[in-house]
Amino acid sequence: MISARGLAKRYGDRRVFTGVDLDLAAGGFLLVTGPNGSGKTTLLRVLAGLAAPSAGELQLPERHTVGYLGHSPNVYRELSALENLTLFGRLYRLPERAERIGMLLERFGLWEMRRDRVSTFSRGMQQRLGLCRVLLHEPSLLLLDEPYNALDAQGAALLDGVFDEPRTWVVATHEPQRVERRATERLAFA
Amino acid sequence: MRLPALATACTGLVGLALALIFFYAPTDADQGFSQRIFYFHVPIALTSYACFGWGAWKALRYLRTRDERADLESYVAIHQGVIFGALTLVTGSIWAKASWGVWWSWSENELVLFLVLFLFYCAYFMLRFSVDAGPARANMSAVYALFGVVLIPVSFLAIRLSQKFIHPVVFNSHGPQMTNAQFFVFCVSFAAVLTLFATLYQVELAGKRLDAHVRELRELLT
Amino acid sequence: MTYAGDVAALARKDLLLELRAKETLPSMLLFVIAALTIFHFALPRGTSHAAALGLLWAALIFTALLGLTRAFVAEREQGMFDALVLAPCDRSAIWLGKALAVLAFLVAAEVVALPAFAAFFSGVDGRTVAAVALADIGIATVGTLFGAMAVAGRARELLLPLLFLPMAIPIVAAGVGGYLWFLAGYDAIFAVLSWAAFEYVVAET
Numbered sequence: 001m002i003s004a005r006g007l008a009k010r011y012g013d014r015r016v017f018t019g020v021d022l023d024l025a026a027g028g029f030l031l032v033t034g035p036n037g038s039g040k041t042t043l044l045r046v047l048a049g050l051a052a053p054s055a056g057e058l059q060l061p062e063r064h065t066v067g068y069l070g071h072s073p074n075v076y077r078e079l080s081a082l083e084n085l086t087l088f089g090r091l092y093r094l095p096e097r098a099e100r101i102g103m104l105l106e107r108f109g110l111w112e113m114r115r116d117r118v119s120t121f122s123r124g125m126q127q128r129l130g131l132c133r134v135l136l137h138e139p140s141l142l143l144l145d146e147p148y149n150a151l152d153a154q155g156a157a158l159l160d161g162v163f164d165e166p167r168t169w170v171v172a173t174h175e176p177q178r179v180e181r182r183a184t185e186r187l188a189f190a
Numbered sequence: 191m192r193l194p195a196l197a198t199a200c201t202g203l204v205g206l207a208l209a210l211i212f213f214y215a216p217t218d219a220d221q222g223f224s225q226r227i228f229y230f231h232v233p234i235a236l237t238s239y240a241c242f243g244w245g246a247w248k249a250l251r252y253l254r255t256r257d258e259r260a261d262l263e264s265y266v267a268i269h270q271g272v273i274f275g276a277l278t279l280v281t282g283s284i285w286a287k288a289s290w291g292v293w294w295s296w297s298e299n300e301l302v303l304f305l306v307l308f309l310f311y312c313a314y315f316m317l318r319f320s321v322d323a324g325p326a327r328a329n330m331s332a333v334y335a336l337f338g339v340v341l342i343p344v345s346f347l348a349i350r351l352s353q354k355f356i357h358p359v360v361f362n363s364h365g366p367q368m369t370n371a372q373f374f375v376f377c378v379s380f381a382a383v384l385t386l387f388a389t390l391y392q393v394e395l396a397g398k399r400l401d402a403h404v405r406e407l408r409e410l411l412t
Numbered sequence: 413m414t415y416a417g418d419v420a421a422l423a424r425k426d427l428l429l430e431l432r433a434k435e436t437l438p439s440m441l442l443f444v445i446a447a448l449t450i451f452h453f454a455l456p457r458g459t460s461h462a463a464a465l466g467l468l469w470a471a472l473i474f475t476a477l478l479g480l481t482r483a484f485v486a487e488r489e490q491g492m493f494d495a496l497v498l499a500p501c502d503r504s505a506i507w508l509g510k511a512l513a514v515l516a517f518l519v520a521a522e523v524v525a526l527p528a529f530a531a532f533f534s535g536v537d538g539r540t541v542a543a544v545a546l547a548d549i550g551i552a553t554v555g556t557l558f559g560a561m562a563v564a565g566r567a568r569e570l571l572l573p574l575l576f577l578p579m580a581i582p583i584v585a586a587g588v589g590g591y592l593w594f595l596a597g598y599d600a601i602f603a604v605l606s607w608a609a610f611e612y613v614v615a616e617t
Contacts, residue, residue, distance in 0.1 A: 012323025013405040050494055052256070052325045052616040064500035074495040076486055078432040079425065090421040091499040093414060117432065133495065253612060310578035317575060320565030329612040330561045334575070337554075340605060341579060344598060348582035351591050 001026045001141055001168045002047060007056035009042050016042045017189065020056070024168060026140070029182045032172040034189030040172035041071065041145055043187070047170055048143045060141075064092065067139030069147060073130030077119040081110050081129050084118065085136060092137040104132040108158055123150040131162065143170040148178060193392050200382070200389040207375075207382035215375040224288035231281040233380040234274050235300060237387050239342065241271030242307070246339040249332035261328035264335055265318065266394045270387055272311045278304045299349050306345045310338055418501040422509025427516065429486055436482045440475050440521040447471040448525070448532055464533040465540065469584045472525065472544065473551070473577075479517045480555040481572050483510060484563040497615045507556055507610035515552040522548070539590045546595035547583045550602055554579050557606040560613045 007020040017039040024030050032040050045051040048068035049060050060066070075084045082101065089097035105111045108128040118126060127150045134142060148156055156178070163169065163182055171179055211229045218225035245267035252260035282301040283293050296302060314334055321327040368376065430436055451467045487493050496506050522544055530536045555576055562572035579602075586594040 010324075013402070013409060014323075015409060045494075048494075048498065049617050050497065050615070054324075063498060066498060068494060068498055070491050070494050072491040074491050076425070076429060076492065077490060078429045078486065083425075083428065087421055087425050088495070088499065091418060091496075091501050093500070306578055306581050309581075313571075313574040313578065316567065316571055317561065317565065320567040320571055325616040326564060329616065330564065333557075333609040333612050334561070336609070337579070337602075337605065340601060341582070344601065345582050348585040348594065351589055351594060352585040 001028065001061055002030075002170075003057075003059040004047075005057045007046065007058055008054050009039070009046055009051065010054045018055075020187070022185070022187070024170070024185055026168050027166060028184040029163075029169040029179070030171070030185040030187060031176055031179060031183035032170065032187045032189070033174065033176045035174060038189035040174075040189055043189075044068070044070075044143045044145050044170060044172050064137070065140045067134035067137065067142045069130050069134045069142075069144050071145055071149070073118075073126040073133075075118050075126065075129050075133055078117055080115050080117055081105060081121075081132075082114040084129065085132060088133055088136055094137060100136065101132075104135060108132055109154070124152050124155050127151055128155055128158070131159065135162070139167065141168045141170070145172050146174070147171065148173065148175070193389070193396065196385070196389045196392060200385040203378070203382035203385050207379040210375045210378055214371070216369065216371055221289055224285070227281055227285045227288070229375055229379040230383075231278065231285055232376070233383040234281060235278040235304065236380060237383045238271050238274035238278055238304070238307075240384065241267050241274055241387060241391075242311070242335075242338055242342065245271060246335045249335035252328060252332045253336075256325070256328075258328065261331065262398055263395065264332060266391055266398065268311055268314055268335060268338075269394065270391055272308065272315075273390075274383075274387065275304055275308050275311065279308060297353065299346065299353060302349050303342070303346050306349075307338070307342065310341060314338070415502060415505055418505040419508045419512065422496075422506060423512040423516075426510060426513035430513070430517070436479050437517050437520055439482075440479050440517060441524055443478050444471055444475040444521055444525040445528055447474065448528055452532055461534040464529075466588055468525075468529050468533075468540075469587050472522065472547070473580050473584060475521055475525070476518055476548075476551045476555060477573055477576060479514060479521070480551075480559045480576065481562075481569050483514055483556060483559045488563045493614055503611040503615060504607050506614065507560070507607065510559075511552045511556040511606075514556055515548055518548045518552060519545075539592070542592055543587045543590050543595060546592060546599060547587045549599040550583050550595065551580065553599065553603040553606045557610055557613060560610065564613075 002022060002024040004020055004022040007022065008018040009016045010018075020043065022030070032043060034040050042051065045068075046053050046058070047060065048066055049063060050068065075081075076087075079087070082105070085101045085104070086097065089101060094100060102111070105114050108131060110125065110128055110132065113121070113125070118129060121129065127147075131147070134144075147159055151159060160178065163179065169182070173179065176183075207229070211226050215226060215229065217223060245264045248260045248264035248267060251257070252264060279301065282298065282304070286295045286298065286301070287293050294301075314331065317334060318327060318331055321330060448468075448471055451464070451471065455463060455467065487496070497503060526536050526541065526544065558575045558579070559572060562568055562575060565571045582598060583595065586598070
């Protein structure tokens with residue numbers, strides 16, 4: 001799914017990381033750990049195809065099969081949950097959009113508030129909606145940056161359930177206990 | 191190796207051009223001695239266009255190849271272009287003062303165009319300073335540099351049109367009425383300024399590359 | 413026709429956001445009326461129609477700038493570029509959708525501004541209306557591209573006027589003179605260029 005050799009990223013003279021070698025097979029789980037500012041987010045952005053590596057070789061799957069959820073939930077605050085998902089459903093040209101969206105909203109406990117604006121949501125609810133947004137198009141590679149952020153116990157349990165799905169995962173977190181056992185590959189930044 | 195040769199050629203040509211301008215070029219019948227600034231002003235202006243054109247060419251190369259060197263080259267060319275552009279404004283202004291007694295004349299199309307270009311390309315530096323170094327910055331700089339070369343003819347046309355609208359006067363073109371002696375001096379002077387650009391371009395590029403190299407080494411040591 | 417569908421969905425989203433937030437258009441309207449009022453006091457009594465018309469163009473450009481500064485605020489605050497850039501639609505559709513929304517705001521502001529100008533100063537002829545309409549297209553296309561550049565920078569609100577105003581000089585120069593063919597040519601050239609360039613501005617890969 002992902003293959004990287006000697007991957008490096010720098011911004012001008014500032015090196016973020018160098019010499020990352022990586023092979024992630026389909027169905028694998030890459031756990032990226034490290035303190036704040038160690039380069040986890042940048043690596044995820046490179047692996048999502050959002051940032052270009054400065055050096056090294058990198059093979060990625062096609063863009064439409066990738067899902068990426070960053071620090072912020074990547075949804076429009078002034079649109080409702082339903083409008084957000086409908087917009088992305090259109091852009092991804094999903095067949096049977098309404099059913100899939102309804103199912104996801106139901107699953108993440110957002111169905112009741114589907115017509116409310118995201119700005120009225122708590123941070124945890126927004127994160128749940130962000131998860132709906134990245135799962136919408138059934139990506140085969142899913143990259144999540146600190147996905148447990150802001151989630152309450154129930155939300156975290158829902159996320160644990162998501163990881164049971166047969167996808168390829170890249171997860172960055174500074175508290176790896178919850179997903180440690182799932183990891184097939186590990187990358188620790190200092 | 192290339193740089194010293196270029197610098198030598200540049201010094202020789204600039205010296206020759208200065209000598210020709212002050213001692214060989216015939217004094218203009220209408221404008222007298224001050225017309226000699228023409229031999230500075232016009233070559234500098236043309237060189238400035240060449241800089242912007244070269245910068246845009248390198249920008250296009252960057253977008254095609256994503257080679258960081260092309261980004262740096264584009265930046266350096268535009269940097270030189272802005273310096274020559276500022277000199278064009280200054281020499282043009284001096285010429286206007288000598289000929290018409292005013293520092294600025296909106297009826298000089300080329301001067302007005304240089305003001306627009308100067309504003310445009312100064313913003314190029316603001317853009318570069320405000321975005322972190324990396325592919326995103328290089329992409330945006332390249333796009334902006336390409337807009338610049340398209341803006342040159344578009345602005346020129348717009349300025350000519352507005353000229354017609356504001357003061358209905360005929361344009362006097364001072365290209366073809368040069369005598370052979372004047373044309374010769376002009377050509378030498380143009381060659382001198384172009385070589386000056388090439389030299390400065392190489393010097394700045396070498397400096398920037400060295401700078402990047404030193405920082406890389408320092409990074410490796412820490 | 414999926415391209416048109418993407419563009420329509422994205423433009424609709426922007427209009428919906430504005431309908432909810434009600435920030436950009438009201439600001440533009442208030443700004444343009446305030447600017448025209450200031451011009452009334454700035455201009456000496458008995459000023460020619462041509463002078464007032466020139467100031468109308470200045471007011472329209474600065475009003476457009478106000479709208480353009482806000483154009484990508486929602487995308488920037490929510491990190492939406494990441495989500496949009498990864499979507500399988502052509503990236504230029506993001507630009508076109510936004511440019512259409514900006515165009516709609518510009519036209520809406522001018523529907524108020526032009527009659528106001530006619531009432532405050534002297535009348536507006538058909539040629540001016542046509543010139544303003546053509547200028548809007550150029551402003552929206554170039555402005556949207558440069559707006560996307562400006563939000564990537566640290567100076568943001570400061571950067572956009574610096575980037576955009578030199579590009580607007582030909583628009584004003586030709587617009588005041590009513591050279592419609594020039595404005596149409598400007599629109600065509602820079603719309604194509606912006607359309608092709610947008611991808612490089614929002615995506616590294």
